[in-house]
Amino acid sequence: MTAKKSPLIQLNDVELTLSSDAGPVEILRGVDLHVGHGETVGIVGPSGSGKTSLLMILAGLERATKGSVRLGDATFDGLSEDALARVRGETIGIVFQDFHLIPNMTALENVALPLELSGRNDPFPRAEEALVEVGLGHRLTHYPGQLSGGEQQRVALARALAPKPALILADEPTGNLDGETGEKIMDLMFDTHQRNGTTLVMVTHEMRLADRCARRISIADGRIVADQSAVDAAAD
């Protein structure tokens, strides 16, 4: 069951082939995907199936070898590296498995960073607000090295959410966290989604997390092999 709302993401016949010493490797093979505003999508699949590559295509970090990628009004084809960076800054928040906080910036500065980059006037009050939202109002001036893994991921989440992006892309966001902490992070993500109506696309290998999304997409060998609502998926 695909979304019937006006699509935020439109991928048409997307292929991705990477070159390697052993010859070209086909990563994605003709992916068609439409994701509407406010949807939550879990992407699942075995290792090497192309999940992360699909996420990178969505983030404009990888260029499709073939096919078209459209995010809102922006068509990625033909956009320069720097133009894509601006699109990311304005529209997309990314949450990584490894957090990727800047080690010599405080939690507040890390969260304010995308706001500063997009030229917002109120980066620090907004960043503080985002940190309070993820329960880290008391950790503003701490450096990443002074925070636990769960706290670091919460900072990363706050950083992704602070600019109020239309789309959150999450790559195994709980992969480096214990079960309980991971659960809290997921609660935060879904709470935010409900509050702000943000579109959430999450790559995970944990079915339990994918089940929390309204829609689950399964990938195998570079192709979408199943695209179901969570209810349908649960029934399978």
Added chain:
Amino acid sequence: MKNFSLAWRLARRELRGGLKGFRVFLACLALGVGAIAAVGWSSSAIIGGLRADAKQMLGGDIELRIVHRAATSEEFAYLSQTATKVSQSIRMRAMAISTIDTDKRTLIQLKAVDDLYPLEGMLKSTPAMSIKDALAMRDGVAGALVDPNLLDKMSVQIGDLIRVGKAQFRVSGTIDKEPDRVTSMVNFGPRLMISTKALAATGLVQPGSLIRYYYKLELPFGTNTKAWREDLTTKFPDAGWRIRGTDEAAPGVRRFIDRLTLFMSFVGYTVLLVGGVGITRAVTAYLESKTRTIAALKCLGADSKLIVSIYLLQLLCIAAIGIVIGVIGGITLPAALLGALADTLPVRPALALYPNAIMAAAAFGVVIAITAALWPIGRARQVSPRDLFRAAAQSLAQRPPMFFMAWIGAGVAVLAALVFVTATDPKFALWFILGVLATFGLLRLTGTALIVVSRRFKPGNALLRLVLANVYRPGSAAQGVILSLGLGLSVLVAVIQIEGNVSKQISERLPDEAPAYFFIDIQSHQVAEFDRIVASIDGVSGLIREPVVRGRIVEINGVAADPKNVPPESQWALRGDRAFTSTAEMKPDTQITAGAWWASDYRGPPMISLDDSLARGFGVDVGDTLTINVLGREITAEIASLRDIDWGSLRFDFAVVLSPGVLEGAPHSHIAAANATTDAEKILERAVTDAFDNVSAVQVREALQAAADLLEGIGGAIRSVAGITVIAGAIVLAGALAAGQRRRTFDAVVFKVLGATRRRIALMFVLEYGVLGLITGLAAVGVGSLASWGVITFLMGMEWTWLPLDAGMTVALALAATIGFGLAGSWRILGMRTALYLRND
């Protein structure tokens, strides 16, 4: 502006990490800037000192010098009328003989001074006394002040009597400071100062003797010295005196300082360039550690321009610290050194802030920091944010984008322009720049060749195979080591080979051909007796004697001769008076390169046979004319022939030989040279100087020894200065090896896990560093020897010989540096507990 403010904010946050990763960067930049600041500042301080003390060094507002004759009464009257004070002094070479032991005799620089001496400054003596008292006549014997060296040389003490010419003098004291004497680099005899009144008694003032009369003038306050000089020349157009103002008080020192500054500047530039290599490596290592941060910034929307701005601003901030350290060190260290050496220097340095020197050093620092950092920043600019999703190792791109290469090219061009602007000789600057580019190219080529050969060569021995694999695999230190250490070592090899060749030329080649003695100031009426005495001594041979007169070349082809209009290597001939001779017969072994020698009975209009290299410098050929001024008389002569003279051989020869009869009537003396066996040397000296009070003997071996000693002193200083380039190279080398330390630790741990002993791992490291050191040393010897060959052959016109011992020492130094630094870093790894590393990794 908005972007700049954002970049600046982010750069400041990044800088919170402190300067820990920037030690090599700071050391390289500070050393380079410091070297350039030190050279520029020291040169400015000495030139400033020259200007400040010019009047004292000149001995007045104006100095006039006439050779062979004193000022006429008309001339002296004019000087006395137009000046407030006129002080006369007379200088010549003479022999001093101890009255206690007549075997103790030496060539001296005699200076006779009048009662007004010195017009400027104070003469200091030991014991302290007035000059008047020191030189006064007591018990019928005049006093003399002497250089302290003379006491040692002649084994005399204060109060003893010594003989100069026909007169005896009492040594009243030693001279501590002679205000108008600029310390000469080479002195072929100590100073002996007497009064002008006592000079006559010596009998040394003979027609044609090489006597220089000096008149130091104090002009009324506010006198326009330029106008005064013009008036003097108009009034006495044929006087033939050399006039000097305070703006040219010590031209020899100025020239020496200029040359020294030029050489030192090039050492400074080299240190800076070696530092540039270190900066590139340090920035690369820093940015390699920042790839995840850069990728994260890009993920969050930072564009490449912002990334470049952030890191360029950071590096500029750190560069500012390095530049400030360099400038402060570059001023304080030489200031302390010059302060400590002030008494032994020819000039009292004027310690002050010299903004031009500081600005130049800072400009070099900024340009090298930016240019050297652009390469790694350009590579970092290419970091892709998708790397954050991959577990693959983070590394910088192979090379920056093309427009970055253009910026780097522009940086190199600005550096070259700065070298041109700040170097005192643009021709040398051009050669230096070309040399540096060629050296970079050759060293780079050597590194590439080593990597290619290591990759292709597959030895059977497993250890050697591993060693060679370390040389060529990604992350190899080969290029870094060869470039960083190679550049500094190449300069050292070049300097040592040049200096060694010049020393060899003087100490080994010359004595075989050079005469034992030169005898000067032989009067015409003494010639027959002189020849007889010399011929009568066993073991003396090869006597050559020529008439000689001092004069100046005043016109070349009818145009006033100005040293500025001829190349530097020919300027000496136009700078002051020179010795001319006149002869009918051509000496055996003379090599005529153009024209023909005159007939032995030639009596026509004056002709000249000129040194071939001077002719080239003057731009003249056979048929052109030179005008010389001898004792105020101008003689224009046509060039009849050109001769090839090897001045390095010290053969008895003259650059300008006049046709017979030209000097007849002019008061002239004779100069002679003779060979002698070691036993006959002292007998010859004694016989001649006993027979003729006025004749001075210059022992060639002694003069050569003085030159050799001087050269050794200068050589030592030059080697030390050139050594700074090696220190810079060593810092860069240490940085380059440290950068590979992480990989090396990993390798060592894996080897240990796989069963390698510590001894085996250590041997592998030693062999790897040894291969790099050996190749670097050999490359430096090749490049440095090539440069020294060029300088010796083309610039100095001398015969170049390769000095294998010096080259071998350089290779040994390279080996010691690479193995030493390499093992110093690796030693800790060998002792490390493998399990601990594996648990922490």
